[in-house]
Amino acid sequence: MNANTAESYNALTSKIIAAGIEVHRRLGAGLLESAYEACLVYELRKRGLKALSQVGLPVIYDEVKLDVGYRIDILVEDSVIIELKAVEKVIALHEAQLISYLKLSGKKVGLLLNFNVTRLKDGITRLAN
Numbered sequence: 001m002n003a004n005t006a007e008s009y010n011a012l013t014s015k016i017i018a019a020g021i022e023v024h025r026r027l028g029a030g031l032l033e034s035a036y037e038a039c040l041v042y043e044l045r046k047r048g049l050k051a052l053s054q055v056g057l058p059v060i061y062d063e064v065k066l067d068v069g070y071r072i073d074i075l076v077e078d079s080v081i082i083e084l085k086a087v088e089k090v091i092a093l094h095e096a097q098l099i100s101y102l103k104l105s106g107k108k109v110g111l112l113l114n115f116n117v118t119r120l121k122d123g124i125t126r127l128a129n
Contacts, residue, residue, distance in 0.1 A: 009109045012049075012080055017124060019043040020113050024120035033086045036115045037073055040084070044076060051076050057104055072101055081110040085123075090114050095125060102129035 023039045037053060044051035057070040074082040083098045090112060098110045107129065114123035 009080070012077060013109060013111060013126060015047060015049060016044065016076055016080060016082065016111060017120075019047055019049075020111075020115075020124070021120050024115055027115075029086075029116045029118065031086065031115070033073075033084050033115075036086060036113075037084050040082070040113075041074055044074070049076055050078065057101060059104060070101070070104070072105065075107075079107060079109065081105065081107050083110060083112045085112065085114040086116045087114060088116060090123070090125065095127060098125075098127050099129065102127065 020040055020043075023036060023043050027036065027039060041051045041053045052075045053073070055072040055075045056067065057072050058065045058067050059070070060066070072081050073084045076082060081098065081101050083094070083101065085094055087094070094112060098112050102108070102110050110127045110129075112125040112127065113120070117123035
């Protein structure tokens with residue numbers, strides 16, 4: 001993927017969202033985040049995308065790399081961060097978490113997917129750094 005164009009990000013996020021909708025269609029709401037994560041990684045890989053789960057995200061402070069336990073739920077094509085939730089309501093803190101992950105990683109685009117909704121399209125937030 002040419003990560004420098006809006007079109008390439010749009011195409012990739014569209015593929016990710018389609019995979020998420022398929023997982024949600026088959027599983028529905030009410031499961032743990034970890035179940036959605038495993039199934040979404042599987043679905044993304046089945047569609048030919050490089051998807052890594054639980055990617056370590058260090059904090060760089062005073063030019064020192066500190067492993068403080070942050071993990072990206074899913075990283076797709078080394079470009080898009082997916083933060084998964086299975087909550088009643090997405091709050092500003094969830095969005096702030098994804099924005100922080102984008103800043104720490106230097107990635108440009110992230111998707112916040114909340115699977116605890118009737119229709120997944122109502123649980124999608126796309127954020128850019």
